[in-house]
Amino acid sequence: MAFIDARGIPADQTSVDRLAANGLDYRLVDFQDDAQAASYQRAVARGFLGSEPTAEALSAERATFAERRNTGVFDRTGAENALPVATVNSWVTPLTLPGGDELGMWAISVVTVAGTHRRRGIARALLEGELRAAASAGVPVAGLTVSEATIYGRYGFGAAVPAARFSVDTRRAGWAGHVPAGSVEYVERDALAAELGAVHERARHARAGQIAGWQGRWDGYAGVTGSDAEREKVRGVRYRDASGEVRGVLVYTLTEIDGTFRSALQVRLLVGETTDAVAALWRFAVQHDLVDQVTADLRPLDDPLPWLVADARGVTQEVHDHGWLRVLDVDAALTARRFSAPLDVVIGIDDPLGFAQGHWRVQIDDRGVATVSRTDDQGADVRMGVAALSSLYAGGVRAAALHGAGLIHGDAATVERLDRAFISFPAPSLDIWY
Template identity: 35%
Template sequence: MSALPPGYRTVAVPADRLAEFRTTDQLAFASVPDPETEASLPFPIPQERMMAVEAPDGTFAAVHGSYEFAMPVPGGTVPCAGLTWVAVRPDQRRRGLLRAMIATHLERSLGRGEPVSALFAAEAAIYGRFGYGSAADDVRLTLPRGAALRPVPGSDALTVHLERVDPDRHADLVEDLGRRAGAGRPGWMPRAAAPLRVRAVADPPAWRHGFEPLLLATVRDGREVRGLALLARKEAWGEAGPDYTVQVRLAAALDAAATHRLWTFLLDLDLTTRVETPVLPVDDPLLHLLVDPRPARRRLADNLWVRLLDVPAALTARRYAAPLDVVLDVTDDLLPQNAGRWRVVADHAGSVDVARTTADADVRLDVRELGALYLGGRSAAALGDAGLVTGEAAALGTLTTAFLSPRAPVCPWNF
């Protein structure tokens, strides 16, 4: 798919070169290493999924890795390669190394039976040219203390317990509750690997930036935990008195009553004036519960980018909101086996069939737009209005209805 310059070669990263792998990434992202933090946390990428491009002098010129995910999609899950730690040294740019690494990633992912890849884009303009489509958005809110919520029956009967985070006791609780809270939401990646669960509740001093040690708030119905949040406060004093900020790293709840009780607590802590939410889906219950949403400052951002590596396997892994019988003409510059016309047939019973066809196409699109549609958070009709997907209005409408998810896709943590 893409050749390296003479003298460069793709290599697996052995255990004794992990430090060089990390240094290459740190140099590319201008990140300052903290040896104490690095020593205290497990490295998250499995060794067998770390790759590098070696320069002619034998040093790493570029690196990348991936995670093994079971990515939730409408109606099920799909094996997914979560591309991460993609870095090219500043003095090795403009040599085609990124393109070669993407080619390696796609080939290895397909070899492992992963028909989909996903990532968070450090720079949004990069990955579209490799077939990744922006498939989800997220929103962060900054709310004033005391922001009122509409009442929810049962909220008052729940209690809240606050304690310092203990990674040994809380890592599995946070992951389990978060996974259950996100059930049915496309893109809500579970942290199946232990290093990722540990890092979710890690709180090294270098990460605090003036905030207190991490706290865990749990919403309980008796002994049962129904919701939780990871949070920390930052002390500040102004002319009018206390001006603390509450920073919520993670918030999850199993039902409306637990959601209401959790945010009622977080929005009314003593000494505070503002609350910063974590990444939320664009249809999060909190957005509907606010009595007055206007004072909230909102920041909308792209979330997951999705790339289909095996079109028929990916499309048959998910379910559709309405019956579908459409012929898609797909272009794919990097994986020619995906290109061409595919007939996609789905029924109310959940049966899906995707097969090659010589029939006339109803809709024409690039694999990038197919990735954007895949999690159900984008509209084929809207992409048609933008000129990125072509077809008759009726076909685009049918595709939109069938692909949409009842819950907006999101991944609540950045990998």
């Protein structure tokens, strides 16, 4: 499926005008210009409290930036070659939906505002500008992963794809799972990125919430970028099934624990497209010689790990938010996914930015296919803000939980029907940052 190139969408004029009144220029950055590109990348590193990037790091990361729509905010009172005081970039990527289909999502990244320019409406201009750009391009959903979880709800984003963080005491946990047919073998680092990318691209279609990766992301996991302080520690293995096909890849680092001659294994990424692949790679990690602790993040909530070990109390699981979504076009978004139960309900949606505002009749048939129509002359059976709808969208957040928190308003029976329809199987997942 072909998606639009976000680089062809102009800077949002509303944000241009708002920031111009405060002496700030909001504009797209030309990555064909070496000076502009380097300045922008340095501003991103500064915004995320990173070290000053080397020439090697700038060169390695430039290709990724160049494929995206990069927007910067510039202070007119600054020097001619001053870094932008704020950044954001975006691109349209396939988002896997409940049911296995995919939809173009406006992915948003590198949102930064310099500490010298806070409280000047810049973040609002950045986020609302991205949403208006996405809507103008006909993209029905936006998404991001966040470093600060309290910012994005005000723009209609909802935490939609939760993730699990595991910590395993391997001596206590042991292993009780099956031993899959096939084999696990080491992969040289120069081949690791390609293996990761290939398996991830096949595996991502199995779970709602996943997006497509990119070469820079796989290079980063594989430790082949010059800016990776742990690159020399990176190791990788792959799982081949009984027929010899590669079905899973594990990338990890090892760190000695306080001079004990025992180590902690940190999973960078574990990707498996079959249950055997996931089990085989977990077994490799948990039973690794001289390893007392295994940690892994961004795992799906239905990950089998706690059920693969002999003592589940040797596995600590922490659930946290990860993937955030924002519905812009209710009709296009809901009709693109599949649902788990029939439903006929009028949903009243409050959206301060107006994109999803209104009353919507959602009719879902026995096949899980939705028909959506605007019915502004009709009362709502259930009411919610657009952030709550966005949290429900991928099927990983329960309507009952949002109802209990006062974020969905309606009677218990209607909320239960909503719950049964929106929930997705298997559990949604997002195993990368973007």
